[in-house]
Amino acid sequence: GAVVSQHPSWVICKSGTSVKIECRSLDFQATTMFWYRQFPKQSLMLMATSNEGSKATYEQGVEKDKFLINHASLTLSTLTVTSAHPEDSSFYICSARGLAANSYEQYFGPGTRLTVT
Amino acid sequence: AQSVAQPEDQVNVAEGNPLTVKCTYSVSGNPYLFWYVQYPNRGLQFLLKYITGDNLVKGSYGFEAEFNKSQTSFHLKKPSALVSDSALYFCAVRDGTGFQKLVFGTGTRLLVSP
Numbered sequence: 001g002a003v004v005s006q007h008p009s010w011v012i013c014k015s016g017t018s019v020k021i022e023c024r025s026l027d028f029q030a031t032t033m034f035w036y037r038q039f040p041k042q043s044l045m046l047m048a049t050s051n052e053g054s055k056a057t058y059e060q061g062v063e064k065d066k067f068l069i070n071h072a073s074l075t076l077s078t079l080t081v082t083s084a085h086p087e088d089s090s091f092y093i094c095s096a097r098g099l100a101a102n103s104y105e106q107y108f109g110p111g112t113r114l115t116v117t
Numbered sequence: 118a119q120s121v122a123q124p125e126d127q128v129n130v131a132e133g134n135p136l137t138v139k140c141t142y143s144v145s146g147n148p149y150l151f152w153y154v155q156y157p158n159r160g161l162q163f164l165l166k167y168i169t170g171d172n173l174v175k176g177s178y179g180f181e182a183e184f185n186k187s188q189t190s191f192h193l194k195k196p197s198a199l200v201s202d203s204a205l206y207f208c209a210v211r212d213g214t215g216f217q218k219l220v221f222g223t224g225t226r227l228l229v230s231p
Contacts, residue, residue: 004160032216043207043223044161049216057216093160097217106219108153108160 003027004096006109013084013116021079021112023094029074030096034106035067038091050077084116119144121191121208123222130198131230138193138225140208149211150191151219152182154204161207167191178202198229 003026013019023033032051036044048064050056050071058064066088068080077096081088091113095106121142130136142148149168153161165176172184182193193206208222 006160034216034218043221046218049218051216091158095161095219105151105163105166107163110160111158113158 002098002105002107004030004094004107004109006092006094006112008112009110010113011115013114015085015116016083018080018082019084019114021081021092021094021114023077023079023096023109025075025096025098025107028096028098028107030077030098031074032097033071033077034095034097035069035077035079036093036095038093038111040091044093047079081114084114086116089114089116119148119210119212119220121150121210121220121222123206123208123225125225126223127226127228129228129230132200133197136195136198136202136227136229138206138208138227140191140193140222142189142191142208142210144210144213146213148184148191149213150182150184151209151211152176152180152191152193153207153209153221155207155224156204164193164206198227200229200231203227203229 005024007022035047038044047062048056048058050069052071056069071077093111095108151166152164155161165174167174167184175181207224209219212218
């Protein structure tokens with residue numbers, strides 16, 4: 001159980017276009033989802049936290065108008081990279097935490113590799 | 118603020134030998150500590166967690182971790198390494214405020230040689 005999927009697994013887009021990445025919790029309901037960014041050989045950097053039905057909370061230094069996050073249901077959150085530039089190329093990983101009050105664990109998706117040309 | 122430190126960028130060990138991947142933490146209050154593993158181009162997989170209770174925590178794939186309060190450490194261990202254990206390992210601590218987000222260490226690459 002506790003499976004999180006991401007789609008697409010990899011995407012190549014042209015500079016200036018927008019890309020949407022989906023994160024789904026397949027067998028549980030997730031009140032909270034987290035979006036991370038990972039550069040090669042580096043740790044995960046938390047970009048934002050999203051709660052179902054409310055606005056996302058962005059970490060300091062992350063442009064909320066560039067990285068649009070929507071958490072429309074208890075099983076789906078989306079990250080849209082708007083007007084993408086080559087420096088946005090990275091590995092994006094989402095994670096989800098369940099409804100239970102003692103949900104200490106986060107379950108991670110397999111990641112999406114974005115390449116902006 | 119909660120934080121964890123992984124002092125080693127890489128750990129090399131021969132197959133069959135015991136392995137240790139180090140992690141120290143800095144928290145206010147009780148620490149909720151985690152270990153995750155990441156294989157190339159994949160997301161993170163949960164290995165184990167310490168919330169409370171026994172200081173020796175057993176997890177997936179034969180891994181275990183020892184919580185040491187006096188040394189503020191949470192080292193990951195395995196008695197006998199496998200080549201397939203080669204991966205990137207992250208220690209994390211849960212932030213006790215707000216959304217209870219995980220704060221990750223910088224990661225340690227484990228290389229197990231045949």
